[in-house]
Amino acid sequence: MNESTHHDSAQTWQNAWKTRSIILKTALAERLAYRGDFALGTLMRFLPIITQIFLWWAIFQSLSPSAPNSASISGYSFHDMVAYYLLTMLGRAFSSMPGLSSNIAKTIRDGEIKRYLVQPIDFLSFLFWSRVAHKIAYYSVAFGPFLLVFFLCRGYFSAGWPDPTTLVCFILSLLLSFTLGFYLESCLGLVGFWMLEVSSLLFVYMLLQFFLSGHMFPLDLLPEPFRTIVNYLPIKYLAYFPAAVFLGKIQGTALLWDMLLLLFWVAFFYALSRWAYAKGLTRYSGFGG
């Protein structure tokens, strides 16, 4: 009896993974249906690097007109700043979820959500694996350009490669930032069960995220008390945190605590998205659909 239950659950697991891989393949194929637009969009994202580098150069030059290369802002030299910026770009390649929230809200508003109530498939896991596929498609196209940019800018990484532990933490933080980004934006999209239009909400979120994730500038540049507040918010994990880990800004016990806090936020938003979905469905089903 015990054995057969064990066997069954192994089969269920196997089946669940097979479903995920098929979703992955299908979503990947869909992504590649618009090859041209996709490739162009991917490459265009590299353009802002150039303007950012010039901007920071201008800032450092104004700080110390004679020797901009030796000037520093809160411990960041010009080189550190460029390295930081490149790393946040990499972090955002994992954590940003273009179109996720608005698509969830649209699925709810248009009633397409019915499909996930009628078919034996879970809406959120379906979205999760489709998103993994989107990311894989994106990396496969963006890998070359990323490599090239990092190679050309290798001189900005004055400290060289971090030690293996830091590197492992960096990779882990990238993967977790993907999960965090996914569940956080899913929660925003699920607000669509209560509000017909979520675009203003998303706009506010994007704005906050731009400043508070570290996408715009390193968060340790912020004055107190903002620095401490932002440090406890989940948004910093979307861009600042992976970059800071790579650059060795967070180490030892502080790194461990930060990783634990990241895990907490992932679990929190996972649970929140599940709760919001269940609540939202009850509401949707009660109202007529």
Place this chain on the structure above:
Amino acid sequence: MTIIQIDQLTKSYRVYQKKEGLREAIRGLFHREYKTVEAVRGISLRVEPGEFVAFLGPNGAGKTTTLKLLSGVIFPSSGSATVMGYTPWKRDMQYRRKFALVMGQKNQLWWDLPAQESFRLHQQIYGIDPSQFQKNLQELTALLDVEKLLGRPVRELSLGERMKMELIAALLHSPEVLFLDEPTIGLDVVAQYNIQQFLKHYQEQRKITILLTSHYMKDVSALCQRVVVIAQGIIQYDGSLNGILDAFSGYKVVQLQLALGQSSQGLERFGEVLKADLPRVSLRVPRPQVSKTLAEILNTYSIDDVAVEDPPLEEVIAKMFHSIANTQ
């Protein structure tokens, strides 16, 4: 054994009453008025396995709401229902694997991919055994004549072709119960006919239970032995299609072809002349008097050909809806 059992099912929901004008819109920001819409008001129904039942009714009658309740998309306000022993709105995964819902205006296929890819995803989602999947797919594509279209992106298919693919997607897992909400909406006559024929054949072969809503009488008369008329959220009629004529139409149409040189004068005393296009004349004659009237006409006039027909179904049903609306 009853496969679908519905008892005193009701569904009402609140809708925000929007009023005209900016002033009212601003007032609406602070003080909202809601109206309760009773979409389904106590429906009880039993369906036996293998029945093909049509839901007829004007727009907003509660047909689609009933199908949504039976597919578990929405919760009822009161009452109960079981389909194959499951309570639909509990959304049991076992239940989901055993039925299918097709909505004429909704798309469940991936727009940018060939239908084939969506089918493969369905195979996995529903856990269809690979050999069974191949067999079902071959059978369905052959019946619907779409083998050549499997590899074409869905967005490039015509509406009729897309509907066929939707039906295949819904039937791949061999559901025992199928809910069809206006499957032929917007299709041309040929596509409508093809889908009708397919459904008829498939249902006869597999003996599955189908509930269908449609506005096309042709669909209904071609497919369904049993018709349930829903209007104002309640069942107004449940029986055969011909029974509707008996219950709601008190007359027959007598078609006469007059002999050469025969004048049509005086025919109006037998019944209202619907059409006079000599030598053909159509008369509306009350049912009980048909045989007596016909005998009299044949005695008095020289007639080449006679046919007695039921009035067009659309007309009878439109009248029925109208009379229901007026009595409420």
